[in-house]
Amino acid sequence: MKKLISLVVVSVMILGSITGCGHEHTWVDATCTEPKTCTGCGETEGEALGHDWKEATCTEPKTCSRCGQTEGEALGHKLSEANYQDAPVCSVCGETVGEPLEAAFEKYGLKCNVEYNVPRDFNTQGDDDPNMPVTGEIVFYDYEVFESDDEHEAVEGYEWRSVIYQITFKKEDYDKYGWISSDITTDYYTLLMDENGEFDGETLNYHGKDYTDIYEDRVELGRFTDKDGNPGFGVKYYERVPIGYDGIVIVIADGKARDSFDGNIATMDNTNTLFFRLDVDE
DSSP: OOHHHHHHHHHHHHHHHHHHSSSOOOOOOSSSSSSSEETTTEESSOOOOOOOOOOOSSSSSSEEEOOOOOEEEEOOOOOOOOOOOOOOOTTTTOBSSSOOOOHHHTTTTTOOOTTOOOEEEEEEESSSSSEEEEEEEEEEEEEESSSOOSSSOOOOOOOOOEEEEEEOOOOHHHHOOOBBEEEEEETTTTTTOOOOOOOOOOOOOEEEEEEEOOEOEEEOEEEEOTTTEEEEEEEEEEEEETTTTOOOEEEOOHHHHHHHHHSSSGGGGOSSSSSESSSSOO
16 A cells, blocks of 8 residues: 555655656736736746836827836827917917917017117108108117006006107208108008908007007197207107017107008008007016
8 A cells, every 4th residue: 555655655756757747837027918927938927017007198108107008199288379479378278389380570570679768860752752762860768657647547458658758950051951750550360451451550469468448648849949950859659568578569650651651561661660668667
C-alpha cells in the first residue's frame, strides 16, 4: 500500500514538470487593453486596466490619460462675436480666439496726426482763389472728460468729452486770399458710415453693445487777432459718448478735401487733412 502511494506522488510530479512552462516569467505590466503578460511565453495574469478617459474639451477629443488614445472629436469653441474692442471669447473655456474687428482708420491707412497741446502747421487754400496756398497753425487744448455741466446733461452709462481747437493764419495770406477749411467728426472704428456710405453718428457700438444717446455740441468761439496781428478762430466740441469710448475723431479738412468729399472720408483728398482723436491720456 505504501509503495502504491509513492508511485502516485511521483506520477504527479512528473506530470507537473511536463505541463508547466518550465522558465521564470518576465512580466510586462498590464496596459489599458492588455493584461499583465509574460514576454517569454505569452502567459497572462489578471485583467487589462481599461482606459482612463478625460472628457473632450473645446480643442481636444476624449483622451485616455494613460495611453493617449482618443475617441470622437473635439467639442469646438462656442465663440462670442468679435467687435471693435474685443476678440471672440469662448463661453466654455474662456479662451480668446482671433482678433477684434479691424478699425476703419487702420483698414484705410488713415492716421490721427495731431497731438494734444502741440501746435502744428495747417495748410489750406484761399477762399477767393483756391489755387493759392494759405498757411496757418492749429492747436487742440483744454481737453476735458466730465459727467455733466450746466449745458450738458448727464446720461447713465455716458460721459462728455470736450476739446477746443484754434487755428491762426498768417496775416498776409489771409488778407490776400482768405481761407477755406471745414471741420466734422467721424469715428475711428467705423467712420460713422452706414451701408450707403453716408454718415450715421446716432449710434455707437462699444464692446458689442449699441449706444444710441450719442450727442454732439459744436460751439464757435469767434474770431480773434493774436499779438502779431494774425487772424484766427476757435471752436469747442462737446461729444457725449459711452463711458471710456475713445473713437471720436475731429476732422479738419482743407478746400481740396472738402471739394473731393463723396461721403467717404477715406477716399477724399487727405493731403492736408488733420485728424484729432478724443482719447487724450491726461
